Amino acid sequence: MFSKETYIARRCELKKLVGDGLILLFGNNESPANYPANAYYPFRQDSSFLYFFGQNRDGLVGVIDVDSDTETLIGDDIDIEDIVWMGFVPSVKDLAEEVGVMNSAPMSRLQALVDDAKAKGRKIHFLPPYRHDNMIQINNLLGIRPDGQRAAASLTLIKAVVKMRSVKTAEEIAEIERACAIGYKMHTTAMRLVKPGITEKYIGGQVDGVAHSYGAMVSFATIFSQHGEIMHGNPSLAPLEAGRLVLCDAGAETVNNYCSDNTRTMPVTGRFTQRQLDIYRIVEECHDYVLQVARPGVKYMDVHFAVCRLMAERLKELGLMRGDVDEAVAAGAHAMFLPHGLGHMMGMDVHDMEGLGQIHVGFDDETRPNLEQFGTNCLRMGRRLQEGFVVTDEPGIYFIPALIDDWRHRGHCAEFLNFDLLETYKDFGGIRIEDDLLITADGCRFLGEDRIPYHPKDVEEFMGS
Ligand code: GLY
Ligand code: MN
Ligand code: MN
Numbered sequence: 001m002f003s004k005e006t007y008i009a010r011r012c013e014l015k016k017l018v019g020d021g022l023i024l025l026f027g028n029n030e031s032p033a034n035y036p037a038n039a040y041y042p043f044r045q046d047s048s049f050l051y052f053f054g055q056n057r058d059g060l061v062g063v064i065d066v067d068s069d070t071e072t073l074i075g076d077d078i079d080i081e082d083i084v085w086m087g088f089v090p091s092v093k094d095l096a097e098e099v100g101v102m103n104s105a106p107m108s109r110l111q112a113l114v115d116d117a118k119a120k121g122r123k124i125h126f127l128p129p130y131r132h133d134n135m136i137q138i139n140n141l142l143g144i145r146p147d148g149q150r151a152a153a154s155l156t157l158i159k160a161v162v163k164m165r166s167v168k169t170a171e172e173i174a175e176i177e178r179a180c181a182i183g184y185k186m187h188t189t190a191m192r193l194v195k196p197g198i199t200e201k202y203i204g205g206q207v208d209g210v211a212h213s214y215g216a217m218v219s220f221a222t223i224f225s226q227h228g229e230i231m232h233g234n235p236s237l238a239p240l241e242a243g244r245l246v247l248c249d250a251g252a253e254t255v256n257n258y259c260s261d262n263t264r265t266m267p268v269t270g271r272f273t274q275r276q277l278d279i280y281r282i283v284e285e286c287h288d289y290v291l292q293v294a295r296p297g298v299k300y301m302d303v304h305f306a307v308c309r310l311m312a313e314r315l316k317e318l319g320l321m322r323g324d325v326d327e328a329v330a331a332g333a334h335a336m337f338l339p340h341g342l343g344h345m346m347g348m349d350v351h352d353m354e355g356l357g358q359i360h361v362g363f364d365d366e367t368r369p370n371l372e373q374f375g376t377n378c379l380r381m382g383r384r385l386q387e388g389f390v391v392t393d394e395p396g397i398y399f400i401p402a403l404i405d406d407w408r409h410r411g412h413c414a415e416f417l418n419f420d421l422l423e424t425y426k427d428f429g430g431i432r433i434e435d436d437l438l439i440t441a442d443g444c445r446f447l448g449e450d451r452i453p454y455h456p457k458d459v460e461e462f463m464g465s
Contacts, residue, residue, distance in 0.1 A: 021123030180448030204235030335375025
């Protein structure tokens with residue numbers, strides 16, 4: 001948790017940006033796995049609630065009355081029976097005071113607060129909910145059915161929260177650096193363990209264990225798979241096979257809930273084949289190119305397409321693509337290999353603020369998404385970069401057999417693709433290299449003091465050591 005002053009200043013800024021009305025920020029509740037007392041662990045608080053109210057306990061709602069300039073932390077104190085099972089938990093009043101909130105009240109007060117605001121015709125602001133229990137609570141409080149709640153969420157509040165959370169302060173950057181340091185240990189643990197015969201699940205479990213052993217958690221379900229071409233390929237029970245590549249996409253989330261997100265792809269034997277190297281070097285070049293061009297004022301969508309053109313140029317040299325590179329990228333032919341965007345915002349959520357609506361996070365009035373073109377419709381971040389943004393740089397090249405078959409069958413982008421050669425890559429898998437980029441005053445830098453090895457020579461040396 002940051003100092004009380006941080007949370008006070010954040011709420012103060014939020015009040016200015018929102019202007020008027022009653023703001024409800026719902027914290028999360030425990031999420032039962034199969035019966036109420038057996039909840040998924042660790043508990044994950046809502047990020048926007050954490051950002052403004054700091055407290056990592058279930059069953060809380062933060063209320064900010066902008067008009068009367070009063071703030072209340074709502075929640076029920078635990079009773080003696082709870083203490084028997086959970087140990088001591090501070091009172092809601094103490095939790096409130098710790099983050100500079102003057103008032104606290106039990107959950108039973110919330111309905112009256114909301115009814116009073118409704119009766120006076122005041123605005124009631126809430127963020128788009130993503131957990132069903134919170135949807136039920138909003139339904140009970142405001143009479144808005146769950147299927148209408150995203151549309152009824154306050155655009156003013158969403159825009160204010162996105163504006164604030166997008167620009168990371170020095171103390172937030174320091175926290176992300178801590179997550180990256182744990183991420184480094186997660187990834188290098190995987191690199192040390194990779195060898196033929198070990199199962200994906202074993203290494204995936206070790207990677208997760210590193211995060212937990214530092215008091216952190218994983219920032220998303222670890223991807224560790226020889227099927228790197230499957231975007232979210234969770235570890236299977238399959239043993240690693242000599243000759244294949246294995247992709248590890250994993251990150252940590254610190255006790256203060258800031259994330260890291262890195263991907264490395266390595267040869268199971270510790271040595272790349274020439275065919276693997278040919279593709280790997282293209283991804284490496286694309287990844288490094290971003291360092292030279294990402295800076296304040298540049299649209300991340302433009303960086304994405306510059307990377308797509310570089311990738312297409314190199315794939316053309318290998319004979320996998322053909323024709324005019326600009327035309328190929330304009331037609332979306334590169335999405336055969338790279339069907340996702342170059343990166344996304346990262347912070348308290350690994351895809352930062354995605355729950356608030358990607359359109360508000362990655363785009364603005366000037367930069368609109370293209371929702372029609374396959375691949376381009378997956379861009380999560382397109383708008384101009386600003387100092388303090390943290391975005392991922394994660395180009396990849398994937399050979400997805402079903403996509404090759406589908407496009408070939410439909411003749412899609414046939415003038416730009418060499419389908420006969422693509423056929424021979426159906427057993428290749430996929431390569432992604434991902435690091436987290438801080439946009440600085442005049443450029444950018446990778447976060448994390450230690451670079452997880454990714455240049456081919458460094459990967460081979462590290463795996464051989
Ligand atoms: N870890 C998911 C992603 O890289 O976006
Ligand atoms: Mn990512
Ligand atoms: Mn990732």
